[in-house]
Amino acid sequence: MRCACIGFVPVVSETKSVSNRKEVTNMATTTKSTPKKYKLPDGREYMTRSLGGYDSDVIGIRELVKMGKHILILSEPGAGKTALIQVAFPD
Numbered sequence: 001m002r003c004a005c006i007g008f009v010p011v012v013s014e015t016k017s018v019s020n021r022k023e024v025t026n027m028a029t030t031t032k033s034t035p036k037k038y039k040l041p042d043g044r045e046y047m048t049r050s051l052g053g054y055d056s057d058v059i060g061i062r063e064l065v066k067m068g069k070h071i072l073i074l075s076e077p078g079a080g081k082t083a084l085i086q087v088a089f090p091d
Contacts, residue, residue, distance in 0.1 A: 036048075036056065036058075038058060038087040039087075040083055040086060040087060041086055041090075046058070046080075046083055046084075046087045047080075057084060057088075058084065058087050058088045061084065061085075061088045062088050062089075065088075065089075073085075
């Protein structure tokens with residue numbers, strides 16, 4: 001199993017050897033759209049970031065999970081890891 005990092009979200013791939021960020025970016029389908037505004041459960045607005053080939057990290061995380069990829073989010077405290085998951089998967 002290989003692991004590569006896109007921004008602050010490492011993406012793990014078991015089917016393809018990933019040696020650099022460019023290959024990981026090519027694994028994701030590029031979606032170009034107007035960034036949607038998301039609300040956190042406490043009412044604050046979530047500020048999206050780009051992720052790989054996606055305009056929004058929320059859309060990117062949803063697509064990667066839909067493709068069966070495992071997501072590991074590593075970052076310092078307060079960077080928005082929990083907020084990203086709360087917005088991407090509100091259920």
